[in-house]
Amino acid sequence: MQWMAVPRSCHTIHSLEFFLMHILGSRFMGMIPDMIASVEVMLKRWRNHEGKEIDTFQEFKVLTSEVISRTAFGSSYLEGQHIFDMIMNMIDIIYRNNYRISIPFIGKIFKSSDDIESENLEKRVRESIIKMMKKREEEATSGHLDGYGNDFFGLLLKAYHDPDNSKKISVDDLIDECKTIYVAGQETTTSLLSWTVLLLAICPDWQDKVRKEVLELIGQQNPSPDRMTKLKIMSMVINESLRLYAPSNYLARKVDKEVRLGNLILPANMEIYMSTLAHHYNPEIWGEDVHLFKPERFAEGVAKATNKSIATFFPFGMGPRTCLGFNYAIIEGKIALSMILQRYRFTLSPTYVHHPVHLLTVCPKRGIQVILQPL
């Protein structure tokens, strides 16, 4: 799909900086009640599965899409969810056609049913976002809203209407940003939650340790920001899960101008892919037990875990293009895990088949089925 391959323009980076401020600044804390509300909706569904099997991968997909819809699109989150469903259909089409060889020119004349469906979805996503824009603009003009609203969508609309042309973003940028934020924010966090639940299901001692920490620090209350920062064992578990199952398999960069890297001369415009797996599974960094789930590696921080080579652990990327949603994802993950551990003990279901695949992120092709035991 073209919109995922297009490099970001300066305008888009400008809008992302808005979002960065939004999610890391004062408003970020305001999103926590929305995250908790979404987890509560999920846990309400789980009551029907107590003592039975549940596919947590599917559950986390729904949860993370609801969280991103609520936090990014605020009051319009139901419309946001509808757009998200269409984007997910487009992604399914990408998965299906991942290895299809397309013949130049012929592909423009003879379109497959997937090409037609994808174009149709793209058109409908665009129309829906434009409809949502119009609605917000009307609400802003009639004084029903403070500006265009304080959620991500409102900030994008503000940038779209910016009277300063050097800061203004185009409608295409705005639409691309909506799509990007869904894909960047949803698939990755689903992957993080799913693999962490798998690891805790097969390592009940760590599951007990994290639960104990949650119950000691948070009790049966809803998680609060100050308590979540104190969840040290959970942070160790999350880091180890991100090391073993980094949602993003590689980092991509393009060489700006010719540069020497060790013994190599890299020419300008060369594309470079850095494998997350190769670094996260390097025994020289992590030791011979590199394949084992050992959250205690991170007990004294990333520098100690990586033997002072902190740049070799990069689940969120690194440098100026590092993940903008880092805090958002960690907080969302901690809220969901805390609320699950407060209520359930879970074990791996006998139907589980280990089949990690790399599509947009590293995800479990056959789901992650666990059996839920209420506490």
Ligand code: HEM
């Ligand atoms: C566990 C969850 C997540 C992981 C592992 C993850 C990982 C990454 C990685 C590896 C990159 C590329 C960084 C680089 O090239 O150096 C990235 C970029 C990005 N992520 Fe995340 N991400 C996660 C969650 C999120 C969430 C929740 C959001 C938004 C709500 C988000 C928004 C973004 C954006 C906008 C970028 C592009 C930054 C840029 O190009 O300047 N991510 N993420």
